[in-house]
Amino acid sequence: MSFLSPTLRLENLSTQPIMSLDHVPEAQRYNKQHIVAQWCAPINGKMYRIELEHGTTSGRRMIWVNGREVLRRDWMFKLVGEDTFLIESSRCIIRVDPAPGFKYEYSLYIDGKPHAQYTEELTRQYRLWLITSETGQEYRIMLKLDTLSLYVNDELREEAVNPKKQLTGNGIFCNNPLSAPFWQAVFVQGGTDTHFVLDQIQFVLQARSSGNKHDGIVHTLLADGSLVPEAKIQEIMQEPVSILQTN
Incomplete structure (x- = not known):
């Protein structure tokens, strides 16, 4: 049984x-x-x-x-x-x-x-900025120094080359400066300004000479005219998984 x-x-x-x-x-x-x-x-x-x-x-x-x-x-x-x-x-x-x-x-x-x-070694090859828009969208902006490639949330953004686009008053080449998914570099006194727009935020990536050979070119990022502090790659460890998530 x-x-x-x-x-x-x-x-x-x-x-x-x-x-x-x-x-x-x-x-x-x-x-x-x-x-x-x-x-x-x-x-x-x-x-x-x-x-x-x-x-x-x-x-x-x-x-x-x-x-x-x-x-x-x-x-x-x-x-x-x-x-x-x-x-x-x-x-x-x-x-x-x-x-x-x-x-x-x-x-x-x-x-x-x-x-x-x-x-x-990689830290010396990249510059990194983190920002969250008012809608809650997280953006991770990375600049690769040797090629000047610009990545936004792991997506390589290409420079806009289109003669039909018109230069707006603030130096951005686009038809709609609030939704254009590309960037455009503009020569200014002392360096270049790279303009792009994300989630209705006007970004300007500035490249200026530091004045000495050791530091070389200094890159700073502005969002709607305000300075975005540069982040360290190691600091990403403390960020939510969502900012690293890929589909």
Whole structure:
């Protein structure tokens, strides 16, 4: 006589333990409370938040990039080691090493460089500004110094080249200065002003000579005439995930 209910007979039970999370939707698998390490880094002009989930009992390791799963190992007998994954064309490695007191150390390498070194080198190649409009829209504006490429929320913005556009009184080449999705550089005394409009905010990216070889060109950003403080890439770690989210 079986003490099991008719639907739970032994022959109906799985012979293999269920260790996979495939049956759980990705949105439910992502849980900030399970994250043990996180990093932030610019790659090809886009900002990425890299997060690691490490189950110290099961050995499960999950890697998330901007809130999306890129690698998952549901069951691992070895709790330490490394996992490799790609972000665009950059090769990334997360290492899990033992630490004193039955703890673990987590390290990220990007293109063969430790995260701290990679980020420090990239910081010198970019300028970054963060601003939120009155409608609540977050904007992350990044300038790549070697190519002067302008990125807005990870999207490369091209310079407007259209002879039919007319120069407005404030130096902006556009038909509708409140909704134009492009930018235009204008030469001024001592440098250049790059004008663009986002969410009815008039932006001016100024480039001026610092007067010495060490500092080179100084870039400042104005929003409706007010100075936008420059942000550091490391400060993005404190920002909401939404500002790093990509579709």
